[in-house]
Amino acid sequence: MAQIEVEAARDIAARPEEVYAALADYRETHPRLLPEEFTDYEVREGGSGAGTVVAMKLHATKKRVRACVVDVSEPEERTLVETDRQSTLVTTWTITPEGGDDRCRATVRTVWEGSGGIGGFFERLFAPRVLKGVYERLLENLAAEVEQEAKSS
Template identity: 65%
Template sequence: MALVEVVARRDIKAEPDDVLDAIADYKEVHPKLLPEQFTDYEVREGGDGEGTVLYLKLQATSRRVRECLLDVTEPRDDTLVETDRNSTLVTTWTVVPVAEGGTGQARVTIQTTWEGAGGVGGFFERLFAPRALKAIYDQVLANLATETEK
């Protein structure tokens, strides 16, 4: 088994704190960010950052639907981490100012890792899944920009 990693990044013309608050609003804003590959979205506990428990299904490829039960933590002021109880999937959202000491523009990074399958299936997973998930995350980030840019 090998670690599979996907990273997507975008600069957004909005205050970093406002962008992170939007991402952390799992009840109202977060569902608006997710494209059609995410279904059955349900906040089971909390709904605002740390302590949120979120259920959803993700269909990143035509062959596989991943059922996720995510625990949300905030290890730092600029970071949200979603850890799946059903697998090794971990998604980290990081929001920082684009320029040090600067305001008005946020750099948002989504990083997802998981332990991929072994063998031939694992080879194809490592080859195709990151590309598919990156395209999905690019849409999530575009939706986030639409939601937060003024």
């Protein structure tokens, strides 16, 4: 079994702390950012940053659905880590300042141990491409949410 990694990033015209706050708000904002591949989203504990527990389903394809229950931690400033209780899946969100107070880069990186055999071959081949597209849409939604907020402030 090989480790599989997917990463997507986007520059956002908003203050890093506003972008981070939007991501860390698992009750209100975060669910609005999720593309249609995420369903059955439910905050089970907490709701803001570390200590939050969220259940959801990720529909990677029409036939492949991954049920997740993630524990959220904040190991360092402007970093959220979502660790799935039911698999090796770990997603890290990082917000870094870029060129001033009103710009930042949002990066999402997911790693997990892939399956073995022929199924693992296809997982390594297709899953990163599919998930990267999902993350790019999520980051687009994040940018739209916080940039609109920044303009109206």
